[in-house]
Amino acid sequence: MTGAEFDSRAGYRMQRRENFDDRMVSGSSASGEPKPRHPAPSPQALHRLDKLLGSGQVLIPGRDEMTRYETDVLGRRHPACWVARPRDVDDVRSVVRWAYAERAELVVQGANTGPVLAGVPRRGGHQGVVSMELCRSTIDVDVVNRTVTVSAGVDLETLNEVLGRDSLTFPIDLGANPSVGGMVGANTGGARLIRHGDVRRHVLGLEVVLPDEHATVLSLLSGLRKDNRGPDLKQLFIASSGTLGIVTAAVFGVDPVPLQVAVALVAATDGEDVLRLLTFLEARATERLSAFEMLSRPTLEAIARHRPDRMPLPLAQGRRLPELLVLVELNDSDIATGGHQGLDEELAAILDHGSAEGWVDDAWFGPPATLWALRNAAIDALRQEGPMVAFDLSAPRSRLFEVRERVMTLVGQIAPHARYADFGHVGDGGLHSIVIWPDDMEAGRRDKERDQLRTAVYELVTAAGGTFSAEHGVGPENESAFRRHTPPEVRGLHAGLKSLFDPQGILGATDLS
Numbered sequence: 001m002t003g004a005e006f007d008s009r010a011g012y013r014m015q016r017r018e019n020f021d022d023r024m025v026s027g028s029s030a031s032g033e034p035k036p037r038h039p040a041p042s043p044q045a046l047h048r049l050d051k052l053l054g055s056g057q058v059l060i061p062g063r064d065e066m067t068r069y070e071t072d073v074l075g076r077r078h079p080a081c082w083v084a085r086p087r088d089v090d091d092v093r094s095v096v097r098w099a100y101a102e103r104a105e106l107v108v109q110g111a112n113t114g115p116v117l118a119g120v121p122r123r124g125g126h127q128g129v130v131s132m133e134l135c136r137s138t139i140d141v142d143v144v145n146r147t148v149t150v151s152a153g154v155d156l157e158t159l160n161e162v163l164g165r166d167s168l169t170f171p172i173d174l175g176a177n178p179s180v181g182g183m184v185g186a187n188t189g190g191a192r193l194i195r196h197g198d199v200r201r202h203v204l205g206l207e208v209v210l211p212d213e214h215a216t217v218l219s220l221l222s223g224l225r226k227d228n229r230g231p232d233l234k235q236l237f238i239a240s241s242g243t244l245g246i247v248t249a250a251v252f253g254v255d256p257v258p259l260q261v262a263v264a265l266v267a268a269t270d271g272e273d274v275l276r277l278l279t280f281l282e283a284r285a286t287e288r289l290s291a292f293e294m295l296s297r298p299t300l301e302a303i304a305r306h307r308p309d310r311m312p313l314p315l316a317q318g319r320r321l322p323e324l325l326v327l328v329e330l331n332d333s334d335i336a337t338g339g340h341q342g343l344d345e346e347l348a349a350i351l352d353h354g355s356a357e358g359w360v361d362d363a364w365f366g367p368p369a370t371l372w373a374l375r376n377a378a379i380d381a382l383r384q385e386g387p388m389v390a391f392d393l394s395a396p397r398s399r400l401f402e403v404r405e406r407v408m409t410l411v412g413q414i415a416p417h418a419r420y421a422d423f424g425h426v427g428d429g430g431l432h433s434i435v436i437w438p439d440d441m442e443a444g445r446r447d448k449e450r451d452q453l454r455t456a457v458y459e460l461v462t463a464a465g466g467t468f469s470a471e472h473g474v475g476p477e478n479e480s481a482f483r484r485h486t487p488p489e490v491r492g493l494h495a496g497l498k499s500l501f502d503p504q505g506i507l508g509a510t511d512l513s
């Protein structure tokens with residue numbers, strides 16, 4: 001691991017303290033006011049919930065402070081009509097049985113770092129929150145099986161701290177500190193997906209409470225890597241955005257901690273050169289390529305303006321910033337021994353070759369933590385530039401830069417006063433496209449341009465074989481895109497699964513029908 005998590009999480013904590021509501025284009029939920037499936041529970045029903053769990057585990061409006069459970073990572077607040085904080089699977093079942101009997105709608109919340117409104121109540125004040133933050137009793141490491149059984153409320157940082165004692169790691173790496181349940185619900189990707197895969201690749205088992213009359217527990221907590229007793233039901237809950245069941249525990253396959261890490265920043269002129277670098281790295285460094293992250297010049301300029309402390313010296317020293325900058329990381333669980341090339345030398349040789357061939361303009365090595373700090377400053381710096389909308393796109397890598405060009409053209413046509421910047425996990429075909437409006441532009445016009453852009457960008461990325469949701473899942477934020485771009489027969493199956501697992505439609509902020 002690099003020291004990046006520390007830096008990035010410090011940035012994340014800063015975001016949570018500030019309120020970014022004024023930085024986001026207003027009303028960014030594309031779905032409008034929802035119609036409640038069920039009304040909010042009565043005061044008597046809330047009294048019954050209060051009695052179910054011990055003291056301090058149920059929060060009620062007017063009596064308790066609930067703001068942090070109602071407010072998402074971008075500062076958007078949707079009131080909750082209750083909050084429950086179960087400690088274990090029995091508590092979760094009690095809340096679910098109560099909710100079923102009262103027809104009370106509930107949203108499962110982990111660390112609340114998701115940016116698509118899937119972990120906070122819908123607008124309307126009729127939904128409650130089941131926060132999993134107290135479900136943290138178990139982190140059980142099986143060193144020989146190379147697995148960990150872990151409660152849903154445990155956060156990534158704590159999990160990796162415990163695994164680190166046995167030189168193991170859960171290799172999901174991102175600029176936030178999510179919970180186990182939230183990572184399963186959203187199928188988190190992160191910066192090392194290119195080498196280690198997403199959360200789905202690591203889930204060997206799950207324990208899930210279904211939102212049915214009996215709060216049925218699906219005990220799929222297997223630590224097996226081979227298991228063909230039938231269809232793999234646990235897969236249904238991964239990336240389901242908290243709509244089918246409440247994950248109370250997971251078994252993850254984990255990896256050895258890398259013993260060698262080499263990181264470089266590489267300047268390139270255009271997308272073609274970036275892709276040449278990527279394919280050459282994959283051919284030469286093979287599975288040792290562990291991150292391939294791109295930042296474009298407008299993103300670097302925003303970091304230089306708002307987070308100059310995160311600019312590594314060679315970039316900060318008044319030189320013209322490159323058009324595209326790629327953070328490349330190699331890692332290895334082996335150590336370099338006499339006669340064997342270390343990763344730094346291997347990376348330097350690859351970049352020398354790229355320079356001789358003309359597809360590497362310049363390259364800088366440095367301490368991994370310093371170089372990752374630059375990468376992880378991107379979103380925070382861009383948010384300070386003005387009201388913005390962020391697209392979470394992905395496309396086949398072979399078409400990613402074509403999609404990028406066309407998105408930039410659309411921005412010029414639809415929002416001529418806005419600026420475009422981007423960054424992302426380009427090695428995995430991911431791109432966060434950011435559109436920033438001038439501070440003084442009239443809000444109604446901005447909202448109109450945002451809606452037009454959303455429609456046009458999602459059309460074009462879908463036509464190019466890509467998706468409107470690369471790694472953040474579906475939430476109320478992009479329900480309308482889900483409806484528009486998912487074939488009716490697939491949506492029909494989603495609806496069938498939903499009524500099977502959740503017959504009263506009480507679970508989740510997101511409507512995937």
Ligand SMILES: Cc1cc2nc3c(=O)[nH]c(=O)nc-3n(C[C@H](O)[C@H](O)[C@H](O)COP(=O)(O)OP(=O)(O)OC[C@H]3O[C@@H](n4cnc5c(N)ncnc54)[C@H](O)[C@@H]3O)c2cc1C
Binds near residue numbers: 181
């Ligand atoms: C600065 C920053 C950087 C980020 N970078 C990345 C990145 O690189 N890659 C990436 O993929 N994501 C990224 N994210 C998004 C986010 O961190 C992930 O989606 C994360 O997995 C959400 O986990 P959470 O615990 O915060 O879940 P929440 O935000 O609380 O919930 C997310 C979803 O999971 C559901 N859920 C939560 N707990 C459970 C449970 N126990 N059972 C069932 N469903 C549950 C919720 O209902 C919701 O639908 C980033 C976010 C921030 C703020």
